[in-house]
Amino acid sequence: MQVLISYHSDYGNTEKMAQSIAAGIRAGCSSANVMLKNVEQTSLNDLQDADVICLGAPVHMGDVSWQMKKFIDEAGKLWMEGALEGKVGAAFVSGGGFGNAGGGAEHALITLHSNMLEHGMLVIGFPKSLLGYGEGGLQWGPYGRSGNAEGMPSVVSEGALAACRSFGAHLAEMAGKILQF
Numbered sequence: 311m312q313v314l315i316s317y318h319s320d321y322g323n324t325e326k327m328a329q330s331i332a333a334g335i336r337a338g339c340s341s342a343n344v345m346l347k348n349v350e351q352t353s354l355n356d357l358q359d360a361d362v363i364c365l366g367a368p369v370h371m372g373d374v375s376w377q378m379k380k381f382i383d384e385a386g387k388l389w390m391e392g393a394l395e396g397k398v399g400a401a402f403v404s405g406g407g408f409g410n411a412g413g414g415a416e417h418a419l420i421t422l423h424s425n426m427l428e429h430g431m432l433v434i435g436f437p438k439s440l441l442g443y444g445e446g447g448l449q450w451g452p453y454g455r456s457g458n459a460e461g462m463p464s465v466v467s468e469g470a471l472a473a474c475r476s477f478g479a480h481l482a483e484m485a486g487k488i489l490q491f
């Protein structure tokens with residue numbers, strides 16, 4: 311099973327989440343070949359070669375960062391060809407969460423899901439029964455909050471990274487069932 315995890319990260323939080331999801335996938339499926347790439351180094355061929363595509367971004371002004379949106383728009387070429395139909399998709403985001411209101415994390419996750427569904431992909435969410443959901447889960451996927459309660463910059467918690475690992479294992483299991491690996 312070829313898995314692509316493509317992420318954008320300015321300050322390392324989304325990158326840490328990507329690494330934890332990769333560790334979870336490897337733990338959940340020993341035969342998974344996981345490619346971890348910054349979105350600015352990700353090509354359309356990488357998308358086409360993957361069976362499972364997991365996209366992650368920081369929340370910027372209530373949605374995904376422009377670097378991720380740029381890549382999404384460039385991948386519109388593959389929509390024309392139907393090249394991603396039937397692939398398994400998943401999403402994760404990191405945000406400061408200012409004001410304890412999520413700061414647009416849900417919206418950013420839905421942006422990623424919506425685009426995957428537009429391509430005809432099969433999207434895997436984050437069931438609340440999984441380990442770590444309480445600290446690092448939203449029903450759409452892992453959310454790592456990097457701002458503290460006072461709204462000051464901090465880093466994603468170990469609990470959120472544990473949620474990423476359990477999500478990765480779940481994603482590998484679900485993809486294995488769907489794609490019959």
Ligand SMILES: Cc1cc2nc3c(=O)[nH]c(=O)nc-3n(C[C@H](O)[C@H](O)[C@H](O)COP(=O)(O)O)c2cc1C
Pocket residue numbers: 318319320321322323324325367368369370371372373404405406407408412413414415454455456457
């Ligand atoms: C330009 C900009 C806009 C941001 N807008 C939001 C926002 O709307 N909501 C939010 O929760 N966090 C916002 N943040 C905070 C980042 O999402 C947060 O620091 C995130 O953890 C950064 O991830 P990274 O370390 O992978 O770059 C913003 C940060 C920047 C630089």
